[in-house]
Amino acid sequence: MPNKTVVPLFKSEYTVVLVELLKQLDKDIYPIIDQAKLPENILQQDHDYVPEASVINLLDILMDKVGPEKYSQFIAAAAENIYIPRYLARMTDVSTLEGALKQFIELVHIESTHTHLQLKLLQNKMWFVRQRRAHAGQARSVLAEQFALTFMLTLMRTLLGKSWQPIDVSLCENQAQTIQNALGLNASQFYTARAVTAISFDPSMLATKVHVRQNGQVIIEEVRAPEDFVESLINALTPYFMLGRLPIAQAAVIVDMSVRTLQRRLTKAGVSYSQVVDRIIFLQAKKQLAEAKYSVTDISANFGYADVAHFSRAFKRYVGMSPRAYQQQLANP
Structure with missing residues (x-):
């Protein structure tokens, strides 16, 4: 079931699409990235996730520019050419429709805590x-549901052929x-105001043999x-700390909450916002220290410290050693 206690996230690599x-x-x-409240460095993909709220903003902009029908066609094209091949590349067996769908569901559950298939x-x-x-x-719900249904239909059509149509379509x-x-679904029976988004087909189709070309050269890192709540918040905010x-x-705006709600959830988790900030900063500082292109002075400035000495003292309190000692340890494990 969807986890209601975490910040909804969306994979950065899919957002770039x-x-x-x-x-x-x-x-x-x-300007569109800024309007959607996405991190400025989204195209660099230096992080695993971005807040789903920003992705919904981006979908809203896309819908506004092209209209609802073209919107679904854009999403279907992205799913067919990019999203679904990336999922298929991670599957070990797609010989039957049942096997392919079950593996797809498992992969979605690994990388998402807010969607249940x-x-x-x-x-x-x-x-x-x-x-x-x-x-x-409602507008945000419509955008997300249309995205999800288009994705599901495109997956089925990738596995069964582009002319495939569901018997029924259930919409929230x-x-x-x-x-x-x-999506050319005039032969399907539609039901609206339902509790779930769903498509139906004959159960005998689960045994249908599917033949999908998989790219064995594609290597995609599994990210769970x-x-x-705290870990999801850290994942949501980390991309935005690259500039301070x-x-x-x-x-709170980035994760689509009020400040009061954010503070209440942090209190319930037993941490303060300043502790979350420190954790993000020093996790990123450790990552940057591992890369030769960043100096301690650069990193100190990146995270808004007035001088290197202040940053070094804070880093040592958090990590247990100075930044330069940490770099030396990495160089001589």
């Missing part, structure tokens, strides 16, 4: 079901006409999504 889509429409992408037999139909926590605001929101027109510290008010 959406940014590249928007670059097709507007070459000056950085399952195969469910109900009334002699097999349902491919997506359940997740609700978004604040009332957007049946848009989906039908954008954080399972507690974040005040809690700005952090």
